[in-house]
Amino acid sequence: GAVVSQHPSWVICKSGTSVKIECRSLDFQATTMFWYRQFPKQSLMLMATSNEGSKATYEQGVEKDKFLINHASLTLSTLTVTSAHPEDSSFYICSASGGQGTYEQYFGPGTRLTVT
C-alpha cells in the first residue's frame, strides 16, 4: 500500500511558539491531503482539506490563522500551529488521497503535540 510519513512523531513546545508538522506521501502523488485532530478517546475531527497548489478548505470552527496549511507539492503538505497554547495539545494526523485507488486515503502515523 501507499506510504505516508509525518514528521515529527512527537513535539513539545512552549506556549506562544509555533510548530510545523510535515506530511509526505512517499510513493505516490497526493492530490489531496487531509488534516485531522484527535483528542484522547475521541474520534478524528477533520480540520481541513488541502489540494496541491490551492488554498486549504477549513472545516467550520477551525481557525485558519492559527492552523496554517500549505500543500506546495504533490508529496508534501505542512500544518503550522501558530502561537500554540496548551489547549492545542493533541494528536494530529494527516492522510493523503490520490494513490492507487481513488476511494482510499492513506494515513500518516500521527504527531503528538504537547504545549507547555
Next chain:
Amino acid sequence: AQKITQTQPGMFVQEKEAVTLDCTYDTSDQSYGLFWYKQPSSGEMIFLIYQGSYDEQNATEGRYSLNFQKARKSANLVISASQLGDSAMYFCAMREGIGNFNKFYFGSGTKLNVKP
C-alpha cells in the same frame, strides 16, 4: 444528523470468538464508500476493509468481513477468531463520491477488548 453512527463505545470478546461491531450511515448519495479502520494505542490508523456502494457482495479481508445491508444503511464489521492483538479502537468511516477531494466522515469509534 450524524453521517456515521457507532453505538457501541466498548465491546468485550473472548479470544478466538467472533465479534460484530456496528455501524450505520446516513447519505443521500448513490455513490459512496464505507471503510473500517483499526487504531491501536500507538495511534496509527490501519485500514481494514472497504465496501463500495455498488458492490453487491460483502467485502472480506482475511478475518475481517463487512456485513453490508444497503437498505438498512448498515455496514457492520465482523472479526472472526479474535486475537489479543485485535484489542484497539475501531472506526467506521464513509466517503461520499469517489473524487479525491471528497472528505471522510468518521464514527465515534468502538473500543474492542479481547480477553484471553
